[in-house]
Amino acid sequence: MNVPAAIRVSDLRHQYGDRLALAGLSLTVDTGEIFGVLGPNGGGKTTLFRVLSTLIAPQQGEVSLFDLSLPAETAAVRAAIGVVFQSPSLDPQLTVMENLSFQAALYGLPRSVYQPRADLLLATLGLSDRRGEFTRTLSGGLRRRVELAKGMIHQPRLLLMDEPSTGLDPGARNDLWQYLGQLRDEMGVTIFLTTHLLEEAEKADRIAIINEGVLVALDRPETLRAELGGDSITLETKNPEDLAARIHSQFDVAPSVLDGLVRLELADGHSWVPRLMESFAADVTSIRLGRPTLEDVFIARTGHCFWNGDGNDSDVSAGKTKSKRRGSHG
Amino acid sequence: MAEAITVNQVNSRPLAAAGALTWREIIRFFRQRNRVIAALGTPLLLWGLFGTGLHRAFSVGGQRFMEYYVPGTVQLILLFTAIFTTISIIEDRREGFLQSVLVAPIPRWSMVLGKLMGGSLIATVQALIFVVLALTLGIRFSPLIGLAIVGWLFVSALGMTGLGFFLAWRMNSVQGFHAIMNLLLLPMWLLSGGFFPIPAFDAQSGFGELIMHWLMRLNPTTYMVAGLRRLLGGSLDASTGAMDSAGSPIWEPSLAVCTVVVVVFAAVMFVVSCRISRRTTAGDLL
Numbered sequence: 001m002n003v004p005a006a007i008r009v010s011d012l013r014h015q016y017g018d019r020l021a022l023a024g025l026s027l028t029v030d031t032g033e034i035f036g037v038l039g040p041n042g043g044g045k046t047t048l049f050r051v052l053s054t055l056i057a058p059q060q061g062e063v064s065l066f067d068l069s070l071p072a073e074t075a076a077v078r079a080a081i082g083v084v085f086q087s088p089s090l091d092p093q094l095t096v097m098e099n100l101s102f103q104a105a106l107y108g109l110p111r112s113v114y115q116p117r118a119d120l121l122l123a124t125l126g127l128s129d130r131r132g133e134f135t136r137t138l139s140g141g142l143r144r145r146v147e148l149a150k151g152m153i154h155q156p157r158l159l160l161m162d163e164p165s166t167g168l169d170p171g172a173r174n175d176l177w178q179y180l181g182q183l184r185d186e187m188g189v190t191i192f193l194t195t196h197l198l199e200e201a202e203k204a205d206r207i208a209i210i211n212e213g214v215l216v217a218l219d220r221p222e223t224l225r226a227e228l229g230g231d232s233i234t235l236e237t238k239n240p241e242d243l244a245a246r247i248h249s250q251f252d253v254a255p256s257v258l259d260g261l262v263r264l265e266l267a268d269g270h271s272w273v274p275r276l277m278e279s280f281a282a283d284v285t286s287i288r289l290g291r292p293t294l295e296d297v298f299i300a301r302t303g304h305c306f307w308n309g310d311g312n313d314s315d316v317s318a319g320k321t322k323s324k325r326r327g328s329h330g
Numbered sequence: 331m332a333e334a335i336t337v338n339q340v341n342s343r344p345l346a347a348a349g350a351l352t353w354r355e356i357i358r359f360f361r362q363r364n365r366v367i368a369a370l371g372t373p374l375l376l377w378g379l380f381g382t383g384l385h386r387a388f389s390v391g392g393q394r395f396m397e398y399y400v401p402g403t404v405q406l407i408l409l410f411t412a413i414f415t416t417i418s419i420i421e422d423r424r425e426g427f428l429q430s431v432l433v434a435p436i437p438r439w440s441m442v443l444g445k446l447m448g449g450s451l452i453a454t455v456q457a458l459i460f461v462v463l464a465l466t467l468g469i470r471f472s473p474l475i476g477l478a479i480v481g482w483l484f485v486s487a488l489g490m491t492g493l494g495f496f497l498a499w500r501m502n503s504v505q506g507f508h509a510i511m512n513l514l515l516l517p518m519w520l521l522s523g524g525f526f527p528i529p530a531f532d533a534q535s536g537f538g539e540l541i542m543h544w545l546m547r548l549n550p551t552t553y554m555v556a557g558l559r560r561l562l563g564g565s566l567d568a569s570t571g572a573m574d575s576a577g578s579p580i581w582e583p584s585l586a587v588c589t590v591v592v593v594v595f596a597a598v599m600f601v602v603s604c605r606i607s608r609r610t611t612a613g614d615l616l
Contacts, residue, residue, distance in 0.1 A: 054433050056610055075342060078435035089430040093358045105350030106434035108343035150430065 004067040006031045006158050006190035007052060012061035014047050014213075021047040023213035024061070029206075031066075031157070034184055034191045036204030038294065044213040045194040046086075049162045052192065053083045065158060079107070082156035084147050086163040092136030096127060096146050099135055100153055107154035114153055121149040125179065141172040148179070159183065161193040165200055177203050198294045209298055216301040221294060228292040228300055231269025235262040235276070236286040243283055250279060258299060265296075344440035351431075351441060355418070355448020365414060370456045373406040374463075390527050390574055391566045400464045401558040402524020404457045405551060408487050409519050411453035412494035415445065416507055419498035439604045442495065446600065449491035450484055457483045461562075469562055479561050485596050486554040492599025499606045522551040523559075523582070527566060527574045530581040543581065550595040557588030 007029035014022040022044045029035040039045045050056045051063060057071040068076045090099050097118065104114035122128045125145040130138065135146055144167065151159060159180075165173045183189040193204070201207045202221050209217040209224075217224055235255075237243045240262050244255040247262065255264045266272050269289045277287060359365055381396030388395045422428040431441055461479060471479065497510050519525070523546055529535065531543040546552050559565060559582070566580045574580055583591070 055429070075435050075437075078433055079342070081433075083430065083433050085426060085429050087426040087429070089426045091354065091358070091427050092425060093361050094354065098354075098357070102350050102354055103430065103434075105343075106347050106431065106436060108341035108346060108435070 003031050005029060005064075006033075006066060007035075007192060008062075008064045008067075009048070009052075010062045012048070012051065012058055012063060014044075014051065014056075014059050016047075021213055022051075025210065025213065025215055026061075027208050027215055027218055029190060029192055031190050032184060032188050033205040034180060034193070034203075036201045036207040037192070037194045037210055038198070038201040038207050038298075039194075039196065039210035041196055043211050045196075045210050046162065047213075048210070049160065049194050053081065053085075053160050053162075054078055079154075080157050082151035082154065082159045084151040084159065084161040084164060086166055088143060088147065090135040090143060090146055090150070092134065095132050095134055096122070096138075097131040099146060100150060103150045103153050109154060117153060117155070118149070121152055124182075125149055140167040141169065144168060144172070144176070148176075152183070155187070156189070158190045158192065161191065163195060164193055165195065165197060173200070201294055207294070209294070209301065211298070211302050217297055224294065224297045225292045228265060228296055230265055230267040230292070232290050232292055232296050233264040233266060233269050233272060233276070234288045234290070235264075235280075235284050236260075237262060237280075237283050238285070239283070243280060246280070247276070251275070258304065263299075265292075265300075342435050342437075344436050344443075347434070347436040348440045348444035348447065351444025352448040352451065355445065356452060358418070359414075359448075359452050369407065369410045369414060369452075370459065372410065373403045374460065376406065377403040377460075388526075391570060391580065393564060393566075394467075397467050397469070397564065398527075399524070400461075400467070400469065400562060400564070401555045402519075402522065404460055404483070404558060405486075405522055405524045405555050406519055407457045407460060408453050408483070408490045408554070409515055409551075411449055411456070411487060412490035413511060413515060414452075415449040415491040415494035416498040416501075416510070417504060418449075419445070419495060420501055420504055420507060423502070438607045439600075442600065442603045442607055445495060446488055446491045446603070449494070450487035453487035453491065454480065454484045457487070464562070469564070471561070471563060475561055475563075479558070482554075482558055482561060482592070485592055486558070489550065489554070489592060489596035489599050492596060492603050495603040496599060496606055499603070500609070518549055518551050521546045521549050522555045524551075524555040527580040528552065528582065529574070530579040532579075547581070547583075550591060553583055553588040553591035553595075556583050557585055557592060560585045560588070 005028045007027070009028070010026045012022050012025045013020070025044070025048065037045045037048060047056075051058050051070070052065065054070065054074050054077055057074075063070045065077050066080055068080070070077060091102070094102065100118045100121075101111070101114065104111075104118070109117075119128075122131055125148060127142065127145055127149065130142065130146075135143060138146065144164070148164075151161075164176060168176060180191050180193075184191060195201055204221065206218065206220050207224070208215055219227075235243065240257045240260055244257050244262050247253065247255050247264070253264060253266065255262050257263075264272070273287060273289055277284065377396070377399055381394075381399055384395045384399075388398075390398045419428075422431075458480065461483075493515075497514070498507065501507055501510075521542075528546045529539045529543055531540060535543070560567075565582065567582050567584075
């Protein structure tokens with residue numbers, strides 16, 4: 001292959017004190033793709049991001065970006081990547097344009113180079129009329145766009161983004177993805193982003209699912225979903241263990257109990273819904289039929305729910321770091 | 331490979347980056363008006379109050395306290411700038427701004443240089459404003475000495491901002507910094523010979539004086555103050571026969587010694603700041 005991988009990580013381990021954040025992670029990101037890293041908070045994706053963005057040096061294992069290895073060739077790596085952090089990195093006391101020209105100075109760009117680029121970036125991101133405004137006066141969504149312009153001012157070949165949708169409303173989120181697609185298609189930029197949002201991960205070309213510091217899945221989102229096959233049925237009930245046992249004995253299928261819900265993976269889900277309801281209508285509070293989602297992939301690979309932290313969690317997810325429950329199941 | 335990477339025209343230009351950081355420090359300073367007022371106003375106020383209030387109680391080597399206190403006030407201005415540098419590092423980190431500097435393709439010394447230059451230039455200008463005010467007291471110096479004073483203020487400021495940078499780097503909150511200010515920076519200033527003269531140490535001196543003498547003698551800011559005092563023509567050297575209010579001789583280092591100490595201090599603070607800035611601190615991992 002002539003084109004080197006944008007990112008190559010092999011057997012990366014990282015520890016904060018006693019806590020193991022990454023436990024032998026390996027993955028490869030090809031050039032020109034939008035690569036998402038999906039995982040619950042505390043699963044290790046931020047640590048991976050920090051290593052790739054050169055904020056922390058890899059403790060163990062090998063990491064290279066465009067065949068430049070870290071930490072040996074940190075300076076060259078830094079020149080090749082653009083980084084958009086989750087927390088804001090703009091200077092609130094400076095205007096939009098001042099923030100950009102400062103960033104350009106950090107990357108050694110003369111005004112003749114960065115000025116036209118900044119104009120174009122601001123125009124593309126709909127910020128042209130904001131260039132003279134102090135970034136502290138901008139809304140969260142606009143500030144994110146300035147962050148993006150800042151990350152792109154030196155035209156990096158790889159853009160690293162940590163939770164880019166944080167604080168964006170759905171409209172702004174769509175705009176962001178449209179722009180990312182544009183960067184990939186028109187400029188061949190490789191995009192690596194982390195997210196804890198399942199619906200966002202769906203939009204990436206390929207995703208890696210990371211949990212407790214290890215890779216649990218890596219493929220195109222649709223491939224991962226297709227692997228599960230069939231449909232998933234989720235039943236809500238007062239006594240899930242009991243219901244699961246009864247379903248098992250009556251229909252000879254293998255339901256699982258997770259976070260107080262009874263789940264079934266079946267090829268023809270729609271035909272099962274009336275059958276289940278006829279037999280157990282009295283016990284079932286709600287029944288839901290769905291195509292497999294990335295959450296189902298996560299559950300199938302890890303054996304526990306993506307979001308946990310409910311009071312009535314089953315033992316599977318007990319003892320894990322509590323993360324806020326954001327969406328409904330599925 | 332190498333070709334592909336230079337396509338985006340990224341060149342490491344550490345000095346240009348340092349220049350941009352310096353420029354940013356200066357812009358930020360003037361946009362935060364309360365900083366301008368605090369850094370210049372407080373020392374001025376203290377100078378006026380102490381100078382007037384201690385006028386009768388205190389006379390050193392025939393100088394009025396207001397006159398004696400000029401180098402000390404300048405030192406206080408430099409100290410406040412060091413304090414603001416400290417705070418601005420903590421702010422940069424908390425605002426998240428520092429993250430993007432840390433992952434930029436520039437060496438750490440470039441970042442440190444930019445930060446220290448910015449702080450030092452601001453301090454120098456403020457201190458100069460005060461020195462010009464001091465002309466009203468009848469202090470006179472030649473243009474050449476004037477230039478030397480500018481240089482002196484700048485190098486002293488570099489040392490002080492370097493000290494601030496070094497102290498601030500590992501700090502995550504402004505609260506932690508208050509302890510440093512009260513336990514280290516303010517005592518350093520009080521023991522600089524700017525507020526009261528350094529007792530000479532001889533056979534008649536008591537134990538307390540011995541301790542005081544050495545505390546002040548080992549304090550690098552003492553040399554900043556003494557050097558400036560000499561440049562301003564107000565030396566209290568034993569050879570001038572100057573005595574403190576108790577009639578005891580005053581210790582004062584020579585200009586040569588002061589110069590060496592002040593330059594070395596600035597250089598050492600720059601080096602230790604560069605070294606400490608290579609370490610990742612918990613605050614960078616937001």
